[in-house]
Amino acid sequence: xxxxxxxxxxxxxxxxxxxxxxxxxxxxxxxxxxxxxxxxxxxxxxxxxxxxxxxxxxxxxxxxxxxxxxxxxxxxxxxxxxxxxxxxxxxxxxxxxxxxxxxxxxxxxxxxxxxxxxxxxxxxxxxxxxxxxxxxxxxxxxxxxxxxxxxxxxxxxxxxxxxxxxxxxxxxxxxxxxxxxxxxxxxxxxxxxxxxxxxxxxxxxxxxxxxxxxxxxxxxxxxxxx
Amino acid sequence: xxxxxxxxxxxxxxxxxxxxxxxxxxxxxxxxxxxxxxxxxxxxxxxxxxxxxxxxxxxxxxxxxxxxxxxxxxxxxxxxxxxxxxxxxxxxxxxxxxxxxxxxxxxxxxxxxxxxxxxxxxxxxxxxxxxxxxxxxxxxxxxxxxxxxxxxxxxxxxxxxxxxxxxxxxxxxxxxxxxxxxxxxxxxxxxxxxxxxxxxxxxxxxxxxxxxxxxxxxxxxxxxxxxxxxxxxxxxxxxxxxxxxxxxxxxxxxxxxxxxxxxxxxxxxxxxxxxxxxxxxxxxxxxxxxxxxxxxxxxxxxxxxxxxxxxxxxxxxxxxxxxxxxxxx
Numbered sequence: 001x002x003x004x005x006x007x008x009x010x011x012x013x014x015x016x017x018x019x020x021x022x023x024x025x026x027x028x029x030x031x032x033x034x035x036x037x038x039x040x041x042x043x044x045x046x047x048x049x050x051x052x053x054x055x056x057x058x059x060x061x062x063x064x065x066x067x068x069x070x071x072x073x074x075x076x077x078x079x080x081x082x083x084x085x086x087x088x089x090x091x092x093x094x095x096x097x098x099x100x101x102x103x104x105x106x107x108x109x110x111x112x113x114x115x116x117x118x119x120x121x122x123x124x125x126x127x128x129x130x131x132x133x134x135x136x137x138x139x140x141x142x143x144x145x146x147x148x149x150x151x152x153x154x155x156x157x158x159x160x161x162x163x164x165x166x167x168x169x170x171x172x173x174x175x176x177x178x179x180x181x182x183x184x185x186x187x188x189x190x191x192x193x194x195x196x197x198x199x200x201x202x203x204x205x206x207x208x209x210x211x212x213x214x215x216x217x218x219x220x221x222x223x224x225x226x
Numbered sequence: 227x228x229x230x231x232x233x234x235x236x237x238x239x240x241x242x243x244x245x246x247x248x249x250x251x252x253x254x255x256x257x258x259x260x261x262x263x264x265x266x267x268x269x270x271x272x273x274x275x276x277x278x279x280x281x282x283x284x285x286x287x288x289x290x291x292x293x294x295x296x297x298x299x300x301x302x303x304x305x306x307x308x309x310x311x312x313x314x315x316x317x318x319x320x321x322x323x324x325x326x327x328x329x330x331x332x333x334x335x336x337x338x339x340x341x342x343x344x345x346x347x348x349x350x351x352x353x354x355x356x357x358x359x360x361x362x363x364x365x366x367x368x369x370x371x372x373x374x375x376x377x378x379x380x381x382x383x384x385x386x387x388x389x390x391x392x393x394x395x396x397x398x399x400x401x402x403x404x405x406x407x408x409x410x411x412x413x414x415x416x417x418x419x420x421x422x423x424x425x426x427x428x429x430x431x432x433x434x435x436x437x438x439x440x441x442x443x444x445x446x447x448x449x450x451x452x453x454x455x456x457x458x459x460x461x462x463x464x465x466x467x468x469x470x471x472x473x474x475x476x477x478x479x480x481x482x483x484x485x486x487x488x489x490x491x492x493x494x495x496x497x498x499x500x501x502x503x504x505x506x507x508x509x510x511x512x513x514x515x516x517x518x519x520x521x522x523x524x525x526x527x528x529x530x531x532x533x534x535x536x537x538x539x540x541x542x543x544x545x546x547x548x549x550x551x552x553x554x555x
Contacts, residue, residue, distance in 0.1 A: 096310075223228060
């Protein structure tokens, strides 16, 4: 339903779902990385300043390494830079496998062109013009930036006395009822009651103000609770 | 089967697999032999993973609640990463790449290398020929401050060529890496814009270098200038040309993708192009080392430094023409 999820087929014949990350979290992650890189370089600069000219050499060398290899190294070994990690993002190959050095270097070397003419304008324009939010570097390296799958708080379906619906429900209907029951705890009672009025046939006979409770009961029945 | 029953039936399996994922995510790479007291052993994982995949497919087909499907999807995805993300043995290939793969790749892409060389060497040689006759043309290429700096470092009285009295070898080495590799990366990356960026940087750097070389070939500066640049010129100029060739490889894939989509062609071209860049980056590194530590020396007469420069050029040509021909692919 959402157009920011991608399905990848695995050799086991199943499809795994990835959730794509858009320009905003990626931009913010980049800003965090920029800050971290700045701090890192400042620390090196303060330490190396004592070494005068030799220290300048060290600073330039570190500036080079930090600018070009910081993202590539993090993405090749950990899957994401600290900034991306902070936003729960991870870089994967198009087939959902973790990145290796060649893909990671490709997408990060091409930052030079995504940055043009200033502040990643080219990258942004490319990103919003394709359905996978890819910048030019992602195209060349065949990579995706997606949300790391974190353990989500499961929406527990409240336990209630199971109530059988008086007639057979289609699978889509069953699913709608279960989804409603899962979300009912997060809704105000008035709104839950209002939504519960929609499946007229199901709440027939339920006392006024107890339509939501009736649907939760049906959901319990559908889940197979005793 | 109702969802609850399904969950009760398989919960133990999922938890065991999740525990294994947690443990493997934390343990260091070297402690792979450690046998866990409880739970799945490493060799049982592929089977357990396939089982999870099957259950995910089943749960989707039976339209169980989104929570359950998300959870199974998450476990399966992490298992997928673990099983298919195996890495290692990459550093061992570096030497074989430099000895065999890189020169071979350059020969395979010889058309693009030749095109990049023409774009770079054309303006360079032209300006090298013209500037000695019209030294003032230099002002079209270099601003007065830059020119003053060049005059200082190539002053025949300077005991260390190419750098000011106050400069340090290590600092200059680092500066050359920072600056030259950046030029190389820019030349490469901007090639994805239909090759235009690469062409621009090749022409631009070619004319800059040609203009400076032509200007200083004139009165009094000729010997210090050429004895400074001769040593590292082979590595550095070839590396620029190869960066340009890698950029043109990207650009040509976008312009003429052949029987593939532009995206597929770009992905396919990016692989050899980035491999070319590995080699070019290594050459930039060697060039920066020579430029920082050998080229400034004045202890050797200019003739020795010219000879070293010629040997380097011969080496670079021989490397790209002959290296890696013997062994099978």
